[in-house]
Amino acid sequence: MAWLITGGAGYIGSHVVSDFQGAGLSVVVLDDLSSGLAKRVPKDVPLVKLDIRNTDEVAKVMRENSIQGVVHLAAKKAVGESVEQPLMYYDQNVGGVISLLTAMAEANVYNLVYSSSAAVYGSPGVAHVNEASPNRPESPYGETKLIGEWLIKAQAAATELKAVSLRYFNVVGAGDETLGDTSVNNLVPLIFSALENASAPKVFGDDYPTADGTCIRDYIDVRDLSGAHVRAMQWLENSATDYEVFNVGRGVGVSVKEMMQVARKATNIEFEYEVVGRRPGDPAQLVGQVENAHRDLKWQAKFGVDEMVTSAWQAWRAAHD
Ligand SMILES: NC(=O)c1ccc[n+]([C@@H]2O[C@H](COP(=O)([O-])OP(=O)(O)OC[C@H]3O[C@@H](n4cnc5c(N)ncnc54)[C@H](O)[C@@H]3O)[C@@H](O)[C@H]2O)c1
Structure with missing residues (x-):
């Protein structure tokens, strides 16, 4: 079986x-x-x-x-x-x-x-x-x-x-250096890809109705x-x-600007980001309630954003060096 x-x-x-x-x-x-x-x-x-x-x-x-x-x-x-x-x-x-x-x-x-x-x-x-x-x-x-x-x-x-x-x-991280996300559709790989090309990572809109104006997601x-x-x-x-x-998810909202700071720490690169216009279809905030999974699946997330982005960076470096 x-x-x-x-x-x-x-x-x-x-x-x-x-x-x-x-x-x-x-x-x-x-x-x-x-x-x-x-x-x-x-x-x-x-x-x-x-x-x-x-x-x-x-x-x-x-x-x-x-x-x-x-x-x-x-x-x-x-x-x-x-x-x-x-x-x-x-x-x-x-x-x-x-x-x-x-x-x-x-x-x-x-x-x-x-x-x-x-x-x-x-x-x-x-x-x-x-x-x-x-x-x-x-x-x-x-x-x-x-x-x-x-x-x-x-x-x-x-x-x-x-x-x-x-x-x-929003899925981030890697369990192993060989298992990283090689696509560049999501925020974290997009940041890494920009850094690799020596360009400023883009923030799509900072005029959303959120505390710092950028979109909030559940990583x-x-x-x-x-x-x-x-x-x-x-x-x-x-x-x-x-x-x-x-x-x-984790049930915790993190803004794009906050993720930029996490990425600076994880990569040890003091990069600047560039704020550009909003992308169509990006909701201001998308964060899950995850109590059902806690209760019924007996499952709970352990890793925080620092660990996610650090592991993703290690896998990115291993794949691109
Ligand atoms: N990555 C995310 O943030 C995210 C978020 C929500 C949901 N998902 C879902 O998770 C799943 C996996 O996503 P991922 O990020 O690992 O993407 P991925 O592209 O790395 O993995 C998809 C896999 O499916 C294979 N595949 C695609 N079309 C196929 C087909 N017709 N027949 C057989 N194999 C096929 C691809 O070769 C690939 O190995 C997808 O269903 C995606 O919609 C991903």
Whole structure:
């Protein structure tokens, strides 16, 4: 018996692989390597190079490896790109979930942990969002993540499937120098990328209705986040409920200007940042209420922003030196 980690060669998926192995579970990685890296997958873990939308082959992988459950991370994740290529995002992310659920039904696999996103909330207009807060995604990316949740919820109601959707907030950090985030979509890699190019990191808007005028986010260490998947998997095995959604963050808001100061300390570089105009679709504040995960998953974040950004910087340096 083994767990199938789709997207297990990716940034977050490779940490999930490590934590599942640490919990004594066998894992198989399924990844098309479109953004993932084969070298992130440990040598003792089978890596199947496959597109999640290839339903028949995915079902075959499940049967051949006696898969007991799936952590589904394989997806496209860049908000801006999703605005430019909405059909590709719907095809990959929504088509991917439909294909996965079909393959799971064919192969009689009934446990699923799904990577969702705080992007499903859009601009909430409240200090903290809980799992019952309205869903108003503001990009095709956020829409595809929400539709994925709906599909999974409906399939859990209709079949023996049991599933958990984890709504990740802003993920930072690295459990190992080889497992860092190589994409430059999020604030911290964008800061590092600017520093590498000897340019000033950009702050997108300092006229928001927040204490220092910059956007506030809930940053979560990837090491804490991956641990939440192990707890979600255990919850699936012990709970009588078919389907549940959990916010996975720290419940602590940190502004972009504060993160610039954290990055100065972590990198030991006294850089200046450049304030430019707002980006469309950036909510002023997006911070999670995370009590449900504390109570039901018995999970709590341990790492703070200094540790996250320091570990991310070490991995960035290792990958770019
Ligand atoms: N990084 C974040 O801040 C964040 C926040 C919220 C949610 N998420 C979600 O977490 C998941 C993982 O994100 P990540 O940051 O590790 O991204 P990533 O790009 O590093 O990982 C995604 C992985 O999926 C694989 N993949 C993509 N399309 C595929 C397909 N059609 N078939 C098979 N494999 C495919 C890629 O090769 C890659 O290894 C995604 O579902 C993303 O939407 C990420």
